[in-house]
Amino acid sequence: MGRRGRIKAFAAALLALQIGFAVNGYRDPHAFFAFQPFRESSTWRAEIVRVTWDGERRSIADGWAGYEWNELVDVPMLSNPFGPAERHASYGIGATLDFLDDALDWVADHTPADVDTRYLEATVTYHRNGRGPYVEVVRSHDREPP
Amino acid sequence: VIDRLVDERGRAPAIGILRGLLGVVVLLHLRPFVDDVRAGVSYDDRFWLPFATWLPKVPDALWTALVWTGVVAGALMVVGLCSRAATATAFAVVAVELLASQTHFHHNRTFLAIVLGGVALLHPGQAWSVDALLRRPRREIPLWPLHLLRAQVCLVYLASGTSKLLDRDWVGGLSLWDRVVRHQENVPSWAVDVMTERWPYYVIGPAAVATELFIGVGLWWRRTRPAAVVVAAAFHVSIEIAAKVEVFSYAALAALLVWVAPRGVRTEESG
Numbered sequence: 001m002g003r004r005g006r007i008k009a010f011a012a013a014l015l016a017l018q019i020g021f022a023v024n025g026y027r028d029p030h031a032f033f034a035f036q037p038f039r040e041s042s043t044w045r046a047e048i049v050r051v052t053w054d055g056e057r058r059s060i061a062d063g064w065a066g067y068e069w070n071e072l073v074d075v076p077m078l079s080n081p082f083g084p085a086e087r088h089a090s091y092g093i094g095a096t097l098d099f100l101d102d103a104l105d106w107v108a109d110h111t112p113a114d115v116d117t118r119y120l121e122a123t124v125t126y127h128r129n130g131r132g133p134y135v136e137v138v139r140s141h142d143r144e145p146p
Numbered sequence: 147v148i149d150r151l152v153d154e155r156g157r158a159p160a161i162g163i164l165r166g167l168l169g170v171v172v173l174l175h176l177r178p179f180v181d182d183v184r185a186g187v188s189y190d191d192r193f194w195l196p197f198a199t200w201l202p203k204v205p206d207a208l209w210t211a212l213v214w215t216g217v218v219a220g221a222l223m224v225v226g227l228c229s230r231a232a233t234a235t236a237f238a239v240v241a242v243e244l245l246a247s248q249t250h251f252h253h254n255r256t257f258l259a260i261v262l263g264g265v266a267l268l269h270p271g272q273a274w275s276v277d278a279l280l281r282r283p284r285r286e287i288p289l290w291p292l293h294l295l296r297a298q299v300c301l302v303y304l305a306s307g308t309s310k311l312l313d314r315d316w317v318g319g320l321s322l323w324d325r326v327v328r329h330q331e332n333v334p335s336w337a338v339d340v341m342t343e344r345w346p347y348y349v350i351g352p353a354a355v356a357t358e359l360f361i362g363v364g365l366w367w368r369r370t371r372p373a374a375v376v377v378a379a380a381f382h383v384s385i386e387i388a389a390k391v392e393v394f395s396y397a398a399l400a401a402l403l404v405w406v407a408p409r410g411v412r413t414e415e416s417g
Contacts, residue, residue, distance in 0.1 A: 008152060011290070014298070019301065039313070088328075129315045129321050
């Protein structure tokens with residue numbers, strides 16, 4: 001392949017990749033690399049509790065076992081979820097719920113000083129572009145018993 | 147036409163200005179990362195998520211080195227010293243940061259990476275640089291990376307505009323109206339009554355979508371380009387006023403320089 005052919009192949013591959021991401025954004029809740037900013041005006045808040053091995057449900061809004069949600073999950077999309085006012089779901093409610101689900105798993109795996117939590121659970125109340133409220137529950141995986 | 151675009155050569159001094167501006171944008175972009183590194187915080191100390199499980203985690207020491215390398219590259223871009231290497235390095239740093247964790251993803255960072263990659267291919271030290279003062283700058287450069295970068299920038303506007311066009315809530319103004327109503331404390335008091343009414347958004351919504359699509363198409367054609375550049379500039383300034391989008395407005399405004407016509411364009415036959 002000559003110089004002209006290599007340049008055309010490179011340019012075509014790059015543009016095809018960009019278009020591919022743009023199309024994929026219609027099925028990916030995060031729309032990674034799809035350039036779909038300001039997708040929704042949706043808002044949300046979450047009541048996040050840790051469910052202990054003896055079945056108690058304790059809010060983590062004020063911290064627990066020396067941990068703070070906003071320190072562990074220092075991601076603008078997920079910080080300050082506890083309300084009372086709903087906050088903007090800047091990348092859409094789908095992306096928020098998906099990330100929150102992963103964040104609960106990550107927190108469950110990275111809080112060794114917390115010995116009595118079995119799993120974390122978030123009850124999310126949200127409005128999608130003004131419609132709602134809707135409620136969805138996401139939870140982490142079970143942690144190892146102490 | 148494509149063969150002609152591939153073979154074009156010419157001078158594009160505006161890319162030198164773009165390089166300097168992008169250097170500033172890179173430094174602004176890196177500021178929160180620098181703050182974390184100085185505080186001894188690495189990205190994996192908090193919730194993070196790899197794009198793929200097979201992607202290696204960037205070790206802490208390498209992460210720190212990357213951030214500082216990016217700062218040096220950004221500073222070199224500003225003055226135009228080792229311009230091409232600095233721009234390519236800045237591109238690599240931004241790309242690695244972007245791909246290190248899903249939580250690092252933002253559209254504006256992707257846009258910055260695209261523009262940095264394109265500028266790195268364009269011999270960005272040819273003008274407005276220390277490089278140009280120290281050594282004789284290239285008289286001509288291949289212009290195909292400029293055409294490619296232009297196409298990529300247009301695709302960004304078109305992808306954004308099309309996604310809104312296909313979204314009934316956006317094109318019908320509901321998304322915009324709902325957002326303004328929820329944040330009406332930021333609206334000037336004299337405008338609150340009108341801005342929180344639903345009916346204006348049946349016009350504002352489609353107009354916003356049409357604006358992005360016009361920029362994406364209008365930039366490409368010589369006749370509509372001046373209008374598209376003006377509309378794009380106003381569009382980005384209004385976004386910067388209305389929303390927090392990190393460095394997007396600065397990068398996008400600077401990137402309008404890719405539409406400055408190159409000089410002395412000629413076509414060189416190649417195989």
